Amino acid sequence: MANQPVIAGKSIVCGYDDRDVLHAVDVEVGEGEFVGLIGPNGSGKSTLLRALTGILPLRTGVVILAGQPLSSYSRRQIAQRVAVVPQVSGSIFSFTVEDYVLMGRTPHLGRLQAQGPDDLHVAWQAMELADLTDLASRPVTELSGGELQRATLARAFAQQTNILLLDEPTAFLDINHQHEIFELLTRFNQDEQKTIVCVSHDLNLAAQYCQRLIVLSGGRIHIQGPPPAVVTAQMIAQVYHAEVQVDTGPGGAPRVSLIPETAAPEDEQI
């Protein structure tokens, strides 16, 4: 990361109500990186992602987007630079997949400006990338979980931002769809030089696809670096309080396996 980071958080303290979830977290993401945010439940990984989007007010610290504080941009300007894929549940409003993906053009259109052929073209490219063209006229209410997740990704692609932030894009998906989503993200990262920050629950998927992992624990960064340096049995014992065996998977990435029938971790501190 010799270059200036495209998005960074500096000594971020934030949380919900009166409770701080993050305690002075510093994070920097360079252009074209594919970063995974991992950590146990409640460690603050989703909170960090939400802080980077600007939706969560910071108690102290600042988010820097392309060298400028996030607060110096309008909502629309941010959405032209950063797309966010939150955890989506199904909608009960029956937009077609095409209309849903076209919503990604919102930050690029003026108040009275109708979407034009260019917007349609961008939306269709995004749908092609996400392999959704066959479903273009299907209402989103009729999609499966994996299809809806792909449609939401396509909507983010249609925003044509340089940065993509994702909150557990593979939650509730089966193994085939998990793989599909991460392959799609990898293509987006490598072919289009897009910067990706992705919260993931799945250590193996994150280790396999991300270039750098940031491990959060108790609202602080525990360790960060390339997956082989980060995903170790020792780290998992310390942060997750789980005893695992880590070997190398077929792709060369670290592979985590639980050791069955072991006793609960001792001296767990709450």
Add this chain to the structure above:
Amino acid sequence: MSRHQALVTAGLVLLLIATVAISLATGPSPLPPQKAMRILVSRVPGLSSLAPQATAAEQSIVLGIRLPRLLLALLVGAALAVAGAVMQSFFQNPMAAPSILGVSAGATLGATAAIMLGLNIGIWGLSPVPICAFLGALAVSAAVYLLSRRGGRTPVTLLLLTGIALGSLASAISSFILIRGQQGDLDLVIIWMMGSLANRGWPEVQMILPYAIGASVVVYFYSRELNVLLMGDEQAYYLGVPVERVKLILLTLASLLAAAAVAVTGAIGFIGLIVPHLIRLLVGPQHRILLPLCFLGGGVILGLADIAANMAGEIPIGIVTSLIGAPFFLYLLHRAREYEF
């Protein structure tokens, strides 16, 4: 616009023409619809040759009494339906209605106070009742909004519950004023609460016209935001919508629309709920198409309801809309599978 959407639009336009013809012909001294229609059309510059053989009395009944009442029905229905469409997007709920903001309860409080206190401050030919009802409706919806702010945000659930609470409070105050009143005033308030288009004229049309047209046009400019808000506040925010500012603008517009409508006619139920719902089932959730068709459909449905109220011996129109609207709404709920949540 797809073929299907064009068909729905054409159907509504035909229904509008039929509504106009029947409405102008219906009343204590009935006329053939064709004749009533020709009296109206002959007033359009260049079409005076279409004028039928009609007495001066017939002319003045159609143009002086029935036309303003018809226009009022069309405008009130349109305003309520557009306000309902905004609320449903706002709450991401197809069962939201303008009354959620306490508009109806506030209007009732204003009207009750005006009738009971015997206010006499008419302006622009309007009696004090619609003016006080309008102010009451806006005051309550503004209070609902202000009391729902938390740390710079207005969560929709908080807004919903605050609306219920303040609506009940306003109703309780209305009832308290009512039981202290005299029998004659009591009757007036109760009739007002049921909603009616009887004995309304051009002053009421003038009162609602700028709101029904102006606010609806501004709402239309927010079609894209209304689409995106259906995805929820968080996703709308990520798609570049300044959610809080847009919500304040949309709430203000919906309150103005509903308040102006309720002020001139009294509380009319189900139009704001059922029309956007029905139109959405017919043409889908895109507001660019949904909003104009709500405007048209709301007008047509209230126009038809007023014909029914008129034929049934001038009963309050609110009774008609609820008698027909409620069972129809129940039917829709049972039929539509998207509400299995």
